[in-house]
Amino acid sequence: MPNTPNIPTEPPSADDELSEAIAKLTEEAAKGTREDRPDRLSIADIIECPEAFNVRGEDPAEHHLTELKRALERMTDLDPVLILPCGDSFVLIDGHHRLEAYRRDEERTDIPVRYFEGSIEKAVLEAARINAKAVLPLNNQQRQNLAWRLDLTGRYTKPQVMEAAGISDGQIAIMRRAKRKLGSQASEFDAWWKAKRAADGNPNSWTEQEDIDAWRQHRAQVIADKLAKTFGPKLSGNPTIAALALEIHFGRKLADLTQELIDICQDELEEDDEDTDF
Structure with a gap:
């Protein structure tokens, strides 16, 4: 009798992952949910469950994170992230980019939160509803x-x-x-x-010079918004491919672009050094 061929097992579908995540969260919630609802939570205490609540199914967009980082330089806090109390844990429903922006700021230890008190299934729907109507945040200009x-x-x-x-x-x-x-x-x-x-x-x-810089920043932001809308996180997630694409696009002017990027990075490092001086 011929041997049965080894058929590779397919990875679980998105539906399977979501169902499994809902089941696990429901099981955890059934053990009893903590009753405290502090206005702020330690970043370390917030748990992510991307299988259930990462509606976009993508890594954080660097373009968006850059905007949030700039906002944090001007503001005490960003809008509160949405949290689901589940068992002894606090699970992030919405605000993945905001949470990541806070994590990248070494001085931030806790963040403002608000709570969703419905079931796990309704929390999944809430995450979808919020992201379905999300709009591109305003840039600095x-x-x-x-x-x-x-x-x-x-x-x-x-x-x-x-x-x-x-x-x-x-x-x-x-x-x-x-x-x-x-x-x-x-x-x-x-x-x-x-x-x-x-x-x-x-x-x-x-x-x-300040006027010139403002105009340049405005034009750069317009182009960055178009890139983000067209490519999403593909460019920032694949720097090698992005670099090759820029090499093709700029041709002989690639060296000029490289020098401009070096100058920008140097300015960023100097600003960071100034922020850490006491």
Whole structure:
């Protein structure tokens, strides 16, 4: 009788992984769920269950993490992550990028949280619902423009503008000085960088390095958003392929790009060193 061929066992499907994750979480919850609900949790106490709650099925997007890192430099906290109390554990439902951004900040030990009190099955649906309607977060240029438009109305306090737009107290103070200087003309500028140039007396020329840097940052952010929308985490997750693609695209100008990247990395390292000095 012929031997039965060895047929490779297929890896479990996504449905199997999800069902198994739900079953395990349900079993854990059945043992009794802790009753305390602190407003903040230690990062080390938050457990991830990607089989159940990583709706996107991808590694964290570096593009998004960069934006969150910049936000943390201006704000005390990001929005609370959503947590499921399960047995003796706290399981992350939504906020994977925020949690990773906190983890990359060595000074952060705990983070703000909110809780989901429904069943495991409903928690899975909640994670899907939240991510299905998620939108691309505002970049730095967009946040500044938003703050400028809000402050122009004269209807909001400084703390309200800070919270709504996610910018610093000092930045709003600069905007208000510019608004006073521009007077009735302030409302003619729909973008902060345009208003700033006018307030500085340079409405039609790029005379200050800060203005040039702001314009470059704006254009770079637009391109970064397009890359993120087109490729998702594929570029950041495959740096070798990304480098080869850039080599093909830039051709002889690759050396110029390389030097620019070296300069940017050096600036980042110097900023990190300044942050750690006491």
